Ligand SMILES: *[C@@H]1O[C@H](CO)[C@@H](O)[C@H](O)[C@H]1NC(C)=O
């Protein structure tokens with residue numbers, strides 16, 4: 001407080017005026033600044049040989065004709081603050097006297113300063129000899145206004161307007177003294193100028209005496225104002241300073257006519273093919289966008305204003321698309337058109353000549369393939385997934401059963417990543433050909449049935465018949481129902497037979513050109529290696545691929561699936577082997593016994609080692625025998641297992 005007091009005194013020194021009334025010399029500041037509701041300190045300094053006898057403070061509104069009012073009285077007897085005055089309870093005065101410098105002071109403190117306190121405060125000093133002196137100070141009140149609030153005009157403003165149009169409104173509240181508003185565009189202050197800028201300001205003094213200032217900005221907008229930033233700035237005084245605050249920045253919407261139209265095609269840089277979805281978009285360089293319409297081959301098209309959507313395009317959709325704009329900003333004279341060319345590429349269905357062919361063996365055939373396209377194509381022929389030839393023509397020479405099958409012609413348009421295919425079936429006439437063997441599927445352990453498969457090629461497609469008979473009695477067994485499976489060139493026939501006894505299965509394939517048959521013996525309880533059904537199918541595939549090896553005249557060679565030989569004389573051999581083995585064991589036993597007796601056999605070792613030895617001896621024997629004949633080894637092991645080791 002004292003610091004502030006000193007500061008005020010020092011600041012005041014520059015403008016200090018010395019007023020002398022009669023004899024007493026009184027010094028006061030011209031003006032004291034204070035914020036509304038703050039505390040004001042007004043000092044009154046006098047030069048006297050002794051302390052003042054009487055001090056009176058008055059107030060006086062500015063103006064010559066205004067009368068002064070006493071608010072405070074002081075002498076050596078009493079101190080009076082005028083009761084009922086607006087200052088009762090708000091003021092206090094502090095007195096001091098410094099005899100060394102012959103200087104005294106009276107400091108008037110006003111609390112809770114009001115706008116109505118903006119007036120002159122007069123200090124009147126009287127000495128003992130009734131001389132007097134006076135000084136006065138103007139109290140200046142300040143109130144910082146609210147932040148300026150800017151509002152743009154929401155609608156678009158046309159550059160075609162001839163007079164300045166209102167673009168924004170700015171408001172600032174509760175300032176004192178009156179604040180000022182300045183408009184800015186892109187950091188440059190705007191000044192009123194004829195025909196270009198107009199600023200309209202409204203001032204309101206509220207009941208509490210504070211100012212509200214509103215300002216409207218009018219300009220003649222230009223296209224460049226589209227990106228301009230407008231704001232208002234408020235300048236106001238605070239005690240001892242000038243301050244300013246800026247509003248936020250706003251854009252304005254500028255309307256200007258379209259002078260140029262651009263057309264975009266989406267997808268932009270890809271070739272368009274039939275079935276694609278294409279977007280044609282028009283854009284004017286004006287704001288707002290004009291109204292657009294589209295025509296194609298003279299026909300109006302319905303569009304979503306600036307966007308024309310073409311779904312599932314056809315080649316007939318190729319051609320020129322015209323986009324026309326109507327700008328209401330300038331009236332209908334301002335029509336602008338722009339066009340764009342679109343090519344819809346295509347690849348037609350593949351045509352193969354002939355569409356189907358039946359050949360005699362040894363005949364030649366040439367197949368031609370073509371597909372119409374708007375772009376260069378690549379043509380290739382395939383069979384069974386592999387490419388045979390590149391080009392339109394496929395030549396088949398000296399037709400055989402292997403020539404038969406399904407051929408595929410593929411046409412691609414590399415630049416469109418488009419491909420179309422067409423199959424063509426080629427059949428080769430001939431009497432049936434049964435491939436290689438009757439395939440035997442894996443044994444179904446549950447009911448001891450196996451699947452027999454017979455595959456016959458030929459055209460016309462052969463029919464397959466099965467004959468099953470008992471191998472021993474020769475009696476026929478009614479064949480089970482067959483399952484047939486047609487391929488491009490032949491027929492699979494599958495039956496499921498119960499292998500309870502040894503059977504002979506015969507597969508007969510016939511068409512009008514001839515008959516072929518194969519037969520095969522099926523062992524009872526056929527011990528087929530456990531293969532999966534998948535293995536069976538690979539076998540079938542193999543049969544097909546090696547079919548060229550089959551001879552045509554005789555029935556193809558039959559090969560039995562791998563299994564243990566079970567010949568009729570087998571049992572005799574086994575008995576002989578067992579006898580030999582027993583003999584060998586007897587000899588071995590006696591040799592061992594002999595060695596043991598002679599003490600050559602290391603028996604006096606620890607029990608533990610004995611045990612391991614014991615175990616090993618079994619294996620030793622088996623290994624030894626194995627070097628001879630494996631079949632014997634197996635048997636011997638069996639005997640050993642039963643009889644235990646001879647060392648026991
Ligand atoms: C406001 O403008 C008036 C007139 O130009 C000027 O006298 C006054 O000092 C200004 N007030 C502020 C706070 O800048």
Ligand SMILES: *[C@@H]1O[C@H](CO)[C@@H](O)[C@H](O)[C@H]1NC(C)=O
Nearest residue numbers: 361362363397398399400401
């Ligand atoms: C046609 O094929 C048959 C059997 O494959 C062969 O014997 C004959 O030589 C072939 N003829 C020609 C002209 O290649």
Ligand SMILES: *[C@@H]1O[C@H](CO)[C@@H](O)[C@H](O)[C@H]1NC(C)=O
Nearest residue numbers: 441442443444451483496533
């Ligand atoms: C035999 O063929 C039948 C019918 O095709 C099939 O359901 C069955 O699984 C096959 N059996 C074996 C063991 O492959």
